[in-house]
């Protein structure tokens with residue numbers, strides 16, 4: 001049986017940082033499993049940058065200001081001790097990345113360049129042109145090669161095996177051979193990324209962002225913290241959801257409905273298209289709901305018109321955007337308006353992390369970092385540039401935490417692992433042999449549709465209850481889902497089937513959390529409860545799964561310095 | 570309605586075959602859309618890899634009608650127009666091991682990449698606590714090479730690699746070596762350069778496939794030229810490639826033209842040439858292709874040629 005001291009699940013920014021810190025000193029046997037080859041991880045998609053109060057561009061900036069901005073941005077739902085820990089040490093992590101060879105853009109003094117970003121009171125977003133996540137991901141991978149980190153690529157986590165509140169090990173499939181393996185390990189770091197794909201075609205996320213690690217922990221008894229907080233970006237491409245930068249609106253793009261009207265005048269008569277992300281997203285969806293969009297159903301859209309900026313300005317300021325629109329929507333923005341619609345961008349919620357210094361969870365031996373979990377430093381709304389920062393920062397601390405756990409813990413119970421492995425082998429066999437049933441792509445599309453319409457940008461009790469019922473029904477139908485590939489080796493249809501099961505569980509938790517949060521805060525915007533309600537809801541939601549029963553509790557928010565105030569920009 | 574016929578090379582681990590699919594044409598779609606449509610609507614057993622779907626993760630490269638493309642950012646209409654056909658043949662990238670259908674394996678390539686130490690060997694000017702200072706120009710030197718997404722298109726199309734997998738390095742590996750060799754924060758450029766030289770750097774055929782197909786437009790052939798000249802500066806003149814380059818350089822400087830008779834002797838040495846190339850040369854003499862008694866004279870305007878050399882040298886320095 002495979003046995004390690006530490007296993008990291010995920011090879012994105014969080015996973016590779018964790019692997020590097022856990023293997024430092026080379027006294028432990030550390031392995032990373034990833035369902036994709038490491039440099040394919042979604043961290044590579046981050047363009048804008050990574051926040052740290054380096055004070056390179058503005059020497060009035062401080063880690064304290066970064067702390068305050070993050071808390072305010074979170075609509076006061078972030079845990080302030082965790083945020084302060086994070087912002088105070090972020091500059092040193094940037095220095096470390098520099099030392100690892102990340103090619104940061106530079107200022108005239110040779111220091112790392114910084115740019116302004118939404119919600120930040122100083123320009124503190126470090127970047128490398130428009131490929132920040134990509135270069136960080138590659139530099140971390142190079143460091144892993146240098147340090148001979150063991151990778152099990154195209155291995156898929158199926159279960160985290162837990163008994164009596166303690167980690168026993170993992171079960172994972174080697175996708176290439178189709179063999180299912182029990183893995184004994186003293187500790188794990190889950191770093192499996194976000195799960196925007198529950199909204200399927202309406203997300204900026206990669207095709208494989210399905211929250212497998214989060215679902216595995218949820219199944220093993222770890223609650224999800226604040227799952228209802230989902231960030232939407234207003235300008236995703238209509239066909240694919242691919243992100244078009246905020247710069248489009250910044251440079252003066254118009255949003256137009258099918259009557260040719262700049263509809264933002266109804267919602268933000270002064271700021272027009274430059275209103276905040278959530279307001280613009282809601283306005284676009286209102287137009288579509290009220291029949292003033294183009295197209296139908298999930299493929300509805302409005303137009304963003306940039307033609308009046310002229311060819312020169314477009315080529316100078318928005319060359320990337322033009323390329324994306326051309327390649328993915330077949331539209332040249334110099335000549336035509338581009339179809340857009342909001343897109344699910346980021347999950348604030350996730351695996352409940354209980355200790356921000358070690359990233360431990362309620363299960364002894366399991367640690368978590370990155371978008372799969374909630375520490376919580378983003379609370380109800382994440383600031384741009386704070387996620388890649390979160391990922392590398394907490395990846396590092398989770399690695400150190402897992403290292404300490406591994407030194408203290410023993411390998412798990414092999415028999416218990418064998419039992420869970422056998423269960424998955426049977427399931428694999430069943431799906432391979434199944435000759436017919438309900439198309440899993442159909443279930444997936446219906447899940448996305450109900451989530452988009454009912455637990456999306458606008459939320460009401462009535463809609464969300466409808467979604468909850470639909471999800472329950474889809475969970476029933478899932479039992480009869482048909483994947484369609486009898487192969488043993490490289491059976492991606494089976495992998496997609498497991499991913500769909502994970503998304504159904506997570507979607508149900510999101511919906512449950514959202515129904516019960518009877519207020520509007522950050523990204524969670526309820527038409528029936530439009531105001532923030534600190535008296536009742538300045539608390540974290542914790543959703544538990546006990547067998548087939550989902551339930552929720554609340555947990556106080558840690559407030560150290562900043563008392564809640566109205567969030568105005 | 571118009572249809573696209575797709576012939577896809579399938580592989581199940583032991584057997585390979587071509588399978589045909591027909592997909593109704595839609596305007597403004599990508600190659601990835603086409604593959605996804607086949608998989609979701611016709612054949613869930615078809616495997617290929619993709620993730621980000623906007624040309625940053627490097628998962629989705631495939632060959633279409635004998636040319637490598639990233640599936641996600643390649644417009645279907647462009648491919649139809651380029652090849653002037655509605656019949657598209659899909660195959661996995663060349664020069665990689667295939668696991669299944671269009672899916673390839675990367676680990677052996679990464680083992681190979683380790684030869685060039687593809688990581689920063691930091692100078693003493695920086696530290697883990699403070700990082701480094703680097704000028705904007707120095708950053709610009711590493712900006713293009715760090716665009717590489719490891720998609721494998723260059724390796725698939727490289728003609729040298731196709732005949733010489735064991736000896737030659739993939740263009741993306743040469744790019745990594747270059748990227749660290751020119752990084753002002755790297756204190757051991759030779760550590761990246763020497764392995765490049767030892768792995769037949771001079772065998773690049775100048776076919777330009779890598780540079781013309783790179784989806785990120787990385788100037789790979791310029792990088793190879795740089796690697797060659799840097800290894801020569803390191804005093805690495807005692808190899809075929811460098812000798813060949815010097816033979817070119819010296820001939821043209823002296824006479825304004827190449828002495829093709831002497832070129833192999835200067836490159837490979839007299840003994841080696843005598844053993845390997847003489848029989849070939851004799852056949853060429855017999856057929857009247859070369860005249861062994863002809864020694865090239867200086868071309869007219871040799872002064873101009875030499876002035877060009879001086880100018881090139883000045884620009885370089």
Ligand SMILES: Cc1cc2nc3c(=O)[nH]c(=O)nc-3n(C[C@H](O)[C@H](O)[C@H](O)COP(=O)(O)OP(=O)(O)OC[C@H]3O[C@@H](n4cnc5c(N)ncnc54)[C@H](O)[C@@H]3O)c2cc1C
Nearest residue numbers: 010011012014035043048157192193212370371385387388
């Ligand atoms: C288009 C886009 C732009 C963005 N831009 C920015 C930005 O400018 N600044 C910013 O701060 N944030 C940005 N974000 C957010 C940020 O990029 C992500 O939140 C962050 O990169 C997540 O990193 P991660 O390490 O947690 O996960 P990921 O990088 O997503 O990695 C997840 C890893 O888990 C593995 N995995 C998942 N499931 C399994 C399984 N079952 N078995 C084995 N392995 C598994 C995957 O293979 C992968 O290696 C952006 C997001 C998007 C979508």
Ligand code: FES
Nearest residue numbers: 620622627629641
């Ligand atoms: S899917 Fe990521 S590069 Fe094509």
